[in-house]
Amino acid sequence: MAALRCSFRPFSSYYYKPSKLFPPTQSPTCKFPNEKLLNPSSHNRRLRRALSALVSEESATGSSSSSFTDSGFKLTYLEGNSWLWEVGGVKLLVDPILVGSLDFGIPWLYDATKKFLKNFQLSDIPEVDCLLITQSLDDHCHVKTLKPLxxxxxxxxxxxxxNAQAILDSLFSKVTYLEPGQSTEIEGKNGSKVRICATAGPVLGPPWQRPENGxxxxxSEGQLTLYYEPHCVYNEGTLKDERADIVITPVIKQLLPYFTLVSGQEDAVKLAKLLCAKFVVPMSNGDLESKGLLASLVESEGTMESFKELLSKELPDAKVLEPTPGVPLEVPAV
Structure with missing residues (x-):
């Protein structure tokens, strides 16, 4: 399918106030919104219940209220860079790692597994309408998962x-490759449609190389818009005229000596402010059980609390919605 140039409606046409979306005493709907993880065994029980709900008929078909099904977002974090999104009933699987570990083919250098969703498998994924790949490297375009998928x-x-064409062309027959600025439309089995526009992400190589994607x-109704880029690397010039109600981004930096693997903190705040975000959904893509030489060199910078403090100063009306792995987080439209 041919890619189209992005052309979004003005933000004012679907702008809403958080007070209308959630009353002052109400928070976005989660399966277990007020539960705290008291100990590992209770955590595992909650995750089993959440995963059961995720793959149930209700979760797979989106049996929420019609207003949510028409234009709301349901976001399920699968750890690392992996997500399962339901957008108005259209199901998108994002950068999945569901088979084996993440090792880039060099496990002696780096080998990582998930902390919480250890028993979550490819067979647990419901039928989806689209696979969305942001980058060409193994932590986004995971061959051990994509082959059985x-x-x-x-x-x-x-x-x-x-950038992922060499991998994907041998596995899938219906692939749309988007350069930054191009867009395409996905239609779900329920007839709903979502629009996906690519933005410029990080350059993984020499400066003349094509950037990866956000x-x-x-x-479908343009009532709610989400921005996603898993390294918090973005082109400010190309985003300055865009708006996103929901921003999914890492907020804790992951650093190697003299090199930033994943940005966050003040860069995540700047991104949210640039897009006039109403909700920030932080992802902890560095929070994995890892081993190997490279893993021993990676350091984290910043905390969730320091990010929230920075955000409150620059964008005080924005809400931070922290996802629990495996638990659907619902953000309904107005």
Whole structure:
């Protein structure tokens, strides 16, 4: 399918006030919104219940209220860079790592597994409408997952960065490659549609190389818009005219000596402010059980609390919605 140039409606046409979306005493709906993880065994029980709900018929078909199904977002964090999104009933699987570990083919250097969703498997994923790939490296375009995924869903629609073409062309037949600034439309089995526009992400190589992708995802009615880029690396010039109600981004930096693997903190605040975000959903893509030489060199900078403090000064009306792995987080439209 041919890619289109992005052309979003003015933000004012679907701008809303948080007070209208959630009353002062109400928070976004989660399966277990007020539960605290008191100990590992209770955590595992909650995760089992959450995963059961995730793959149940209700979760797979989106049996929430019609207003949510028409234009709301349901965001399920699968740890690392992986997500399962439901946008107005259209299901998107994002950068999945569901088979084996993450080791980039060099496990002696780096080998990582998930902390919480240890028993979550590819077979637990419901039928999805689209696979969304942001980058070409293994922590986003995970071959050990994509091979069996392509066998399970041979006709799956894929939207990806052209940098991943060498991997994806051998696995999937319905791939749309988007350069930054191009967009495409995905139609779900329920007839709903979402629009996906690529934005410029990090350059993983020499400066003349094509950047990887971030994405702006809009519901069919344009009532709610989400921005996602998993390294908190973005081109400010190309985003200055865009708006996103929801920003999913890392907020804790991951650093190697003299090199930033994943940005966050003040850069995440700047991103949220640039896009006039109403909600920030922080992802902890460095929070994995890892080993190897490279893992021993990675250091974290900043905390969730320091990010919230920075955000409150620059964008005081924005709400931080912290996802629990495996638990759907619902953000309904107005």
């Amino acid at each position: 392509s066998a399970k869903f041979p006709n799956l629609r894929v939207v990806a960065t052209p 994405y702006i995802v809009s519901s």
